[in-house]
Amino acid sequence: MKNYEEAIGIDVSKKTLDAYCYQARLHKVFANDLSGYKSMIKWVLRVSKTRDVFYCFENTGYYSLKLALYLDSQDIVYVEESPLKIKRSSGVVKEKTDRLDACLIARYAWLYREELEASTVKRSSHLELGRLLALRDQLVRNNAGLKGTLKEMQVLLSSSTTDAGCTSLVRSIAYLQKQIKGIELRITDIISTDVEMSRNYELLSSLKGVGLVIACQLIYHTGNFTRFSSWRAFSSYCGTAPFGYRSGTSIHRRKQCHYLGDRKMKSLLSMASVSAIQHDSELHLYYKRKLAEGKDKMVAINNVRNKLIARAFAVVKRGTPYVILQQHVA
Known part of the structure; x- marks a missing residue:
């Protein structure tokens, strides 16, 4: 984003919004409804002394969705960020109040304003x-x-x-x-x-092990395959991508999946992998080959999970259904 002159951090709760102007060092509480949103915008424009402002708040599900819909309808720039990113950027914090949370969100928005990307509301x-x-x-x-x-x-x-x-x-x-x-x-x-979702759903349905639920979850979590640049990025999001762990000469562990990830997607991909191993001859042979290499059963299943993710992104990018090549071998 461009270099804004003011960042507003908002701590969203069920009934209230705690807004904090980072440069003005001012804080005020508003209702989490339409009248509260209008009052907050007026207050920000009055105390910030600039219109070059953007808003930042954590993604809290339904509570923050109403605010995002209003800001989007008014063409106001906002960033809806992961709570974990803001928490880990704040350092050691021993106190917990709504005002402090709003201040930390504003601080995060100001420090990373050049790297952040403006959010948009989904259809x-x-x-x-x-x-x-x-x-x-x-x-x-x-x-x-x-x-x-x-x-x-x-x-x-x-x-x-x-x-x-x-x-x-x-x-x-x-x-x-x-x-x-x-x-x-x-x-x-x-x-x-929906033409685009229907097209991608048909392509995903051509994969063995991918049914209605897993296909729709893939479409939703990937923003209909616009949210992630590659299947590896989505694998990291799901928690199926292995990462190295090394330090100096004494610590050298094997690659493992990080505990941070979308557990629901990871669980669905596990069930899809088990089904694919049973009904897809290529993945069945791939799974057996990994076991023969001495890999643990869950590691081999994780390999199949990543194979499914890679295939899903490939068929959508290519625009053609998946074809099992082995069945055409003479």
Whole structure:
């Protein structure tokens, strides 16, 4: 971004916004609603004495989304940054207050203003896709918990069909399954009505092990394959990329995946890899070859995960479905 004259750090909570002007060294609290946003903009323009201002705040999900939508609608430059980046740039901080958090965010924005990139709001279809995927995941977890409870009760009871508790659980499970099916239909509608997402979904579906959920999650987390420059960058984001660990001559460990990463994507890729090993002859041979080289089972599965990520980015970039070359070998 250009060299702005003022950076405003905002600590976003459910009901309030703590705004801090870094150069003016002023702090004020506003409501986290439309009137609060308007009041904050007026206050910033009054105390900063310049219009060359940009705003910075942490990505806190739904709480920060409303603010981002408003700033985007007013063509106001803002940066929605990862909380971890801001926290690690702040050094050792022993106190925790909303005012201090806003001050640290403003400090981060000012120090890194030349390196930061302005954020933009995702399209409404993309935002709805993310909400539905998160809701589906929650319903699936709830459904699995109810199934586990039902299974335990059936073991204990002599006649589970006449028990009121079991009957209620069966009805709840059926209802949740119906809701999950409805969400999946809506996800399919969103994908089919968006030309770019529909195209990439069809390409991803050509990969063995990639179904509706993993394909949609890939589309959502990659911003429909516009957020990451390469599959290696996305692998690092997911936590599947191995990194070296060396220091001097005495510390020399084997490469390992970093614990920081999107655990949900990593888990989905693991399940997709297991399925791909069973149904894709190339990946099956690749997995067996890694085991024969003496690699641990989980290391070999991680290799397959990265293979899937590389294939996903390749088919989208190339614009053609994946073809198993081995089936054309004479």
